[in-house]
Amino acid sequence: MKKINLFVLLLFTAAASAQAVKEVSSTWGSFVQSLSIQSGSTKKFRLEGFVKVITDDPHASAGLWARVDNKNDENGFFDNMSDRPIVANSWQPYTIEGTIDANSESLNFGGVVEYNGRFFFDNFKLFIENDKGVMEQVVIQNSGFEQPVKNGQIPKWSLGVSKDKPVKVKEYETTSSPDKSEGKFAVMMEGKGIVYKERGKIGGVEGASPQIGAMISMLEDLKDRVENKVKNMSQYELDYLHDEKANRIGSLIMHLAAAEAYYQVFTFENREFNEEEKKKWGVALDLEQEGRDTFKGHDVQYYLDIYNEVRAKTISELKKRDDAWFEEVHKGSGMSNHYCWFHVMEHQSSHLGQILFLAKRIPPQPEMKLDQPIKN
Numbered sequence: 001m002k003k004i005n006l007f008v009l010l011l012f013t014a015a016a017s018a019q020a021v022k023e024v025s026s027t028w029g030s031f032v033q034s035l036s037i038q039s040g041s042t043k044k045f046r047l048e049g050f051v052k053v054i055t056d057d058p059h060a061s062a063g064l065w066a067r068v069d070n071k072n073d074e075n076g077f078f079d080n081m082s083d084r085p086i087v088a089n090s091w092q093p094y095t096i097e098g099t100i101d102a103n104s105e106s107l108n109f110g111g112v113v114e115y116n117g118r119f120f121f122d123n124f125k126l127f128i129e130n131d132k133g134v135m136e137q138v139v140i141q142n143s144g145f146e147q148p149v150k151n152g153q154i155p156k157w158s159l160g161v162s163k164d165k166p167v168k169v170k171e172y173e174t175t176s177s178p179d180k181s182e183g184k185f186a187v188m189m190e191g192k193g194i195v196y197k198e199r200g201k202i203g204g205v206e207g208a209s210p211q212i213g214a215m216i217s218m219l220e221d222l223k224d225r226v227e228n229k230v231k232n233m234s235q236y237e238l239d240y241l242h243d244e245k246a247n248r249i250g251s252l253i254m255h256l257a258a259a260e261a262y263y264q265v266f267t268f269e270n271r272e273f274n275e276e277e278k279k280k281w282g283v284a285l286d287l288e289q290e291g292r293d294t295f296k297g298h299d300v301q302y303y304l305d306i307y308n309e310v311r312a313k314t315i316s317e318l319k320k321r322d323d324a325w326f327e328e329v330h331k332g333s334g335m336s337n338h339y340c341w342f343h344v345m346e347h348q349s350s351h352l353g354q355i356l357f358l359a360k361r362i363p364p365q366p367e368m369k370l371d372q373p374i375k376n
Contacts, residue, residue, distance in 0.1 A: 021159065021166045024232040027194050029172040030065065031154055031187070032110040033140060034163045035126075037068075043100040046135060047109050048125040050181035052091045055117025059196045061085030062119040066096045066109040067161070076101050080112050091122070091181040100128070110157065113172065113189045115196060120179060121145070122186035145187040148176040154187055197224060211323040215341050216315055222348040223311060226256065229355055230300055236365045238303070239296040242358055247287050249358055251295035252351050253303040257310045258284035263344050264310070267337045268317050270330070 049064050063086050068076030077098040086094060100107060109126065113119040124143045127135040141156035152174045153159070159174065160167030173190045180186035199221070205213035230238070230249060238250035247255070258281040265271055273281065283290050318341075326338045335343075 021153075021168045022232075023168045023170055025171065026169045026232075027171070027196075028112060028114040029159070029169040029174075029189055029191065030110055030112040030161055031121075031157045031159050031174070031189075032108050032161055032163060033157050034109075035107045035138070037100055037104040037107055039100060039102060039104060041102050044129040044135070045098055045100055045107065046127040047096040047098075048093060048123075048127075049111070050091050050093050050122045050186075051086045051111070052089065052120040052179070052181075052186075053087050053117060054089050054120075055087075055115075057116040057194075057196075060113075060115040060117040060119075060191070061087050062111065062113045062121075064094050064096050064109070065112045065161075066098055066107065068098065068100055068104050069106045069108065070101055071103045071105050074103065076104055085114075091120075108161065108163075110161075111187075111189070113191060115194050116191045119189045119191070120177060120186045121189075122181040122183070144183045145176065145180075145185050146183050148185060149174055149187060199224075205319075207319045209322045209326070211326050211338065212318050212321060215326075215338075215345065216318055218345050219311070219314070219341070219348070222345060222352065223307070226253070226348065226352050226355065227304060227307075229352070229359065231304065233300050233359075234365070235297070235299055237359070237362050238298070238300060240358070240362045241292065242361055246358065247291060247354075248295055249355055250298060250300075250303050251284070251287055251291045252355055252358075253307055254284040254295050255287055255291070256348055256351055257281075257303075257307045259347055260310050260314060260344055263340050264314060264317065266330075267340050 045066075047064055047066050051062050051064070053060065053062050063081030063084075065078075065080035067078045070076040077100070079096050079098060081094070081096070086092075096109075109124075111119070111121040122144060124140050126138045126140055128138050130136045142154070145154065147155040149155075152168065154174060158166045159169075171191050171194050173192075175188050175190070176185040177188040178185065179188070202217050203210060203214040205216045208216055230253065233249065239248055241248055261277070261281055262273060262285060265273060265277065283294050321337075326341075327336055329336045330340075
């Protein structure tokens with residue numbers, strides 16, 4: 001087997017293990033190896049690998065994946081087998097065929113898994129077209145995963161989808177396995193405790209009347225969008241203040257919980273906040289400078305626990321009522337209960353947009369510099 005040295009420079013990810021690995025929560029996980037591509041013309045490539053899946057989760061699957069990154073941030077080839085997910089519980093070979101563009105910078109490839117189960121990968125091979133139009137095999141380091149996993153890290157590979165930014169997903173454990181297609185070991189990623197949430201559906205909520213069920217599903221969809229955006233944010237990101245008139249992302253989550261708590265008492269009990277509730281929720285409801293001063297120094301779970309507690313009460317109380325109650329109008333305000341909860345829904349949407357705006361403008365966290373070395 002010849003090495004391709006005319007237009008491919010192998011940049012494997014051994015250095016990635018020395019980097020700080022970010023830990024996140026997700027329904028899917030992956031691992032990657034990368035090649036730096038130097039080519040003046042379009043080239044074909046083929047990725048091969050053996051995969052096996054053992055799961056009782058109907059939503060679980062695995063796949064090979066490959067992505068070509070082009071210069072100037074242009075999109076290149078991408079395939080993660082989402083249209084042909086792997087679910088077979090025996091070792092089978094799988095293939096991805098793609099194209100490397102003339103302006104490509106890198107080819108990234110590996111394995112991807114989704115939801116709960118045990119997912120096995122082995123015997124990866126990569127072929128790239130040479131200048132004569134012949135598909136030549138390229139050496140992949142630790143292609144058969146014979147170098148055992150250490151502390152959850154696969155030698156010569158990186159967790160995540162980028163060698164420069166390794167990512168450990170909390171829900172997945174990565175180990176070596178004697179269950180292999182050949183050799184001594186395969187790599188196994190095991191997912192546990194991942195809850196599937198149905199998307200793209202309005203209504204049909206068990207225990208709720210039709211109109212209330214539709215509202216619950218919309219409220220939950222937007223809350224999931226907020227949570228998915230913030231759940232992996234650091235305290236630095238949650239506390240970041242864009243300018244003197246902006247709000248911190250952590251305070252915006254508190255604001256969403258406070259507004260929902262207000263409409264709970266307004267619609268379920270036909271009243272305003274009492275003094276105790278004003279003390280608990282007032283700052284979060286109003287924000288402004290007091291909110292900027294108050295809501296900081298917490299991790300994301302602090303805010304999400306409060307938000308989840310409020311939402312659980314909303315769903316429980318809404319299910320106790322029917323569509324006739326939903327259309328009742330408050331005499332003083334002229335608003336129906338239906339309109340009030342529509343406002344809670346669109347209020348989430350409005351502040352989700354604000355969170356997305358702020359998240360894109362958070363600068364990298366400054367590195368801590370010590371004036372003097374720490375002495376033992």
